[in-house]
Amino acid sequence: MPILQAKNLTKYFGGLRAVGGVSFDVEPLGVTSIIGPNGAGKTTLFNLLSGLYMPDEGQLLMGGDDVTLLEPVERLSRGMARSFQITNLFFDLTVEQNLLLASQKLESWSKLFSVTHKSQLALHRAQELLEVFQLDSKKDEQAGALSHGEQRRLEIAVTMALRPKILLLDEPTQGMSQGDTHETSQLIADLGKSVTILLIEHDVELVMDLSKQVVVMAQGEKIAQGSPQKVRSNPIVQTAYFGDAV
Ligand SMILES: Nc1ncnc2c1ncn2[C@@H]1O[C@H](COP(=O)(O)OP(=O)(O)O)[C@@H](O)[C@H]1O
Ligand SMILES: [Mg+2]
DSSP, X not given: OOSEEEEEEEEEETTEEEEEEEEEEEOSSSEEEEEOSTTSSHHHHHHHHHTSSOOSEEEEEETTEXXXXXXXXXXXXXXXXXXXXXXXXXXXXXXXXXXHHHHTHHHXXXXXXXXXXXXXXXXXXXXXXXXXXXXXXXXXXXXXXXXXXXHHHHHHHHHHXXXXXXXXXXXXXXXXXXXXXXXXXXXXXHHTTTSEEEEEOSOHHHHHHHXXXXXXXXXXXXXXXXXXXXXXXXXXXXXIIIHHHO
């Protein structure tokens, strides 16, 4: 059973069809990447998946359930989390405080626990995330004082706070140095062992290394889908994307 099924997703901005009739299935775990030139509709597609926008047409299923009309917070409680192309950290707060804030929702979800026990949940999760994302030594620094690469890492950690089943990452390596990009791609590969990842990424080599499935978009439409090898050798993709973008 696919964990996610997009069926004919369509979104207009006025007369512009930003996403048109896009359908694809995502099987659990691993990395599925969405690639395509600037303006292809990738971020709009993510906004449809996460519930920030309602589609004008089409449906979205999670684990077979129709979630098309659910608000983002309801999708989050069903296990779908996302990061944004623009950072959503609190720069004036410390690394640990950012993680605590993000983890707090776990407490409202566990109604059975006492108040003191509940706050321990967030503390515990924040500590776990500091370790997994190797931010322990930075926990008392302001998020705004971190390097760009560390900020993106913290951002992914924030997104993982609620233990999502599906993680949407929009250009997590944007503006990163080569070293940071390499580290981040390893982190994503590791995360993909326990979480289903949907990744928008402009670094084609990284996409080819990481992904089990690639969806190629151009001008709002899906023009190809399949394994990295299959997509790369597709003549339509060559012309529409690799031709001028690489
Ligand atoms: N909120 C919006 N209002 C109007 N047009 C938008 C909006 N968001 C995106 N667009 C347009 O939709 C198209 C797809 O944009 P986007 O999804 O951001 O593409 P990508 O992420 O692939 O670069 C572009 O032509 C863009 O200008
Ligand atoms: Mg985008």
